[in-house]
Amino acid sequence: MLSLYVHIPWCLRKCPYCDFNSHELRGEIPADTYVAALLADLEQELPAVWGRTVETVFIGGGTPSLLPAEAVDRLLSGIRSRLSLRPDAEITLEANPGALERGRFAEYRAAGVSRLSIGVQSFDDAQLARIGRIHDRGQALQAVDEARAAGFERINLDLMFGQPGQTQNAALADLDTALALQPGHLSWYQFTLEPNTWFHRHPPALPGDDLIAAIQDAGQARLAEAGYARYEVSAWARPGHGCQHNLNYWRFGDYLGIGAGAHGKLTDAASGQIRRYAKQRHPRRYLQTAATPQRIASEQILGETDILFEYLLNALRLESGFRREDFRAATGLPVEPLESALQRPAEKGLLETGEWIRPTPRGRRFLDDLLADLLPD
Structure with a gap:
C-alpha cells in the first residue's frame, strides 16, 4: 500500500506541548507559493513510485485549516494529475477549531477532502487555556456541527487525557462530551511532555501514574460501551471508520512525504531496499529547495x-x-x-x-x- 503525507508547517500559535514541525504564522499564509512548492516536490518523487496507486492522502500540520479552500483544491487537483490516486481514496485534512472560517468545511468537501480530523483536545475552557489552545468549547462544538452540515461522514476528534491539573472527573467529562457528538473515530491519547517544547523546559504538574491508569480503565469501558472498538493504542472507531492512512503506517506500508519537514518511507521493488527520508524542516529553506535534490535534508537505507x-x-x-x-x-x-x-x-x-x-x-x-x-x- 502506498500513501501520501502532505505537511502544512504553519499555525497561529505554537502550543507549549507541541513537538511537531510547526511555525507561528507571521502575516498571511503563502498558500499559492507553498502549493506550487508541494507539487514541485511531488514531481521529484514520481520516478520512485511509477505505476503505483496512492490509496490515502493525509494533510497534516501545523494547521492545514489555515489554507483557503481554493489552495486545497489546487493541491488535490495537482496530486491527481501527477499520481494514480485511487478514485475513492481516503483524503484526510486536520483542522483546528480556532483557525476556521465559516463555510470552509463545505468548500474542503467540494475540493475532495473526505475525512476531517478536528483537534479538540478538551471541551473545558479552563483546561484549553492551560494547555495553550486558541479555541474554546463553543468553537469545538461548532466545528463538529459545521463538519456534519458540510456532508462529512468520516470525522475524527483528537482528545487528550492526563493534562496538567486534570482530574479524573474532568477527563471523563471530556470523553463523555466527545461520545455524545458520535464521531466515527476518536483519537484518545495521554498528554506527555515532549523534548524541545515549552512544557518540557517548564514542566507543569501532571496526574500521577495511578490516576492515569484509573482514567484509562474508566475511559476504555465507556468507549467500548458506546460501540467504539480499539484498533490501535490510542485509536478507537466505529465499524468502517478506522483511519486507513494511519493503518498503513502501523502495517509498515510505504508513503511519500511532501512539505516542510515531511518524512517518507519507500521500498525499492527491484532491490527490496527500504529508504527513509526527511525534507527540509524550515519553511523558508523548504520553499527555496522544493524543486531540487536539496529538498531532502536526510535519508537512510534501513539495515x-x-x-x-x-x-x-x-x-x-x-x-x-x-x-x-x-x-x-x-x-x-x-x-x-x-x-x-x-x-x-x-x-x-x-x-x-x-x-x-x-x-x-x-x-x-x-x-x-x-x-x-x-x-x-
Whole structure:
C-alpha cells in the first residue's frame, strides 16, 4: 500500500506541548507559493513510485485549516494529475477549531477532502487555556456541527487525557462530551511532555501514574460501551471508520512525504531496499529547495536490525497484532530474527506469540517496556 503525507508547517500559535514541525504564522499564509512548492516536490518523487496507486492522502500540520479552500483544491487537483490516486481514496485534512472560517468545511468537501480530523483536545475552557489552545468549547462544538452540515461522514476528534491539573472527573467529562457528538473515530491519547517544547523546559504538574491508569480503565469501558472498538493504542472507531492512512503506517506500508519537514518511507521493488527520508524542516529553506535534490535534508537505507525494530514498533501498536506472513511480506526478511527478538518479552508475559503476535493485556499496559525489550542489545 502506498500513501501520501502532505505537511502544512504553519499555525497561529505554537502550543507549549507541541513537538511537531510547526511555525507561528507571521502575516498571511503563502498558500499559492507553498502549493506550487508541494507539487514541485511531488514531481521529484514520481520516478520512485511509477505505476503505483496512492490509496490515502493525509494533510497534516501545523494547521492545514489555515489554507483557503481554493489552495486545497489546487493541491488535490495537482496530486491527481501527477499520481494514480485511487478514485475513492481516503483524503484526510486536520483542522483546528480556532483557525476556521465559516463555510470552509463545505468548500474542503467540494475540493475532495473526505475525512476531517478536528483537534479538540478538551471541551473545558479552563483546561484549553492551560494547555495553550486558541479555541474554546463553543468553537469545538461548532466545528463538529459545521463538519456534519458540510456532508462529512468520516470525522475524527483528537482528545487528550492526563493534562496538567486534570482530574479524573474532568477527563471523563471530556470523553463523555466527545461520545455524545458520535464521531466515527476518536483519537484518545495521554498528554506527555515532549523534548524541545515549552512544557518540557517548564514542566507543569501532571496526574500521577495511578490516576492515569484509573482514567484509562474508566475511559476504555465507556468507549467500548458506546460501540467504539480499539484498533490501535490510542485509536478507537466505529465499524468502517478506522483511519486507513494511519493503518498503513502501523502495517509498515510505504508513503511519500511532501512539505516542510515531511518524512517518507519507500521500498525499492527491484532491490527490496527500504529508504527513509526527511525534507527540509524550515519553511523558508523548504520553499527555496522544493524543486531540487536539496529538498531532502536526510535519508537512510534501513539495515535488517532497523527494519525489524521499526516493524515491531509499529505493528505492536495494533490491537490485532500481526502474523509472521505479514512480517515477511512487509519487510522481505526471514522470520528467524523475529523469533529471536520476541523471546525475551514473551518470557516476561508481555507478548503472545501464537498465530497472531500481539501484546498481552499486561504488555499493552506497559507497551514502552515491551518495546524496550525488543531493542537490540
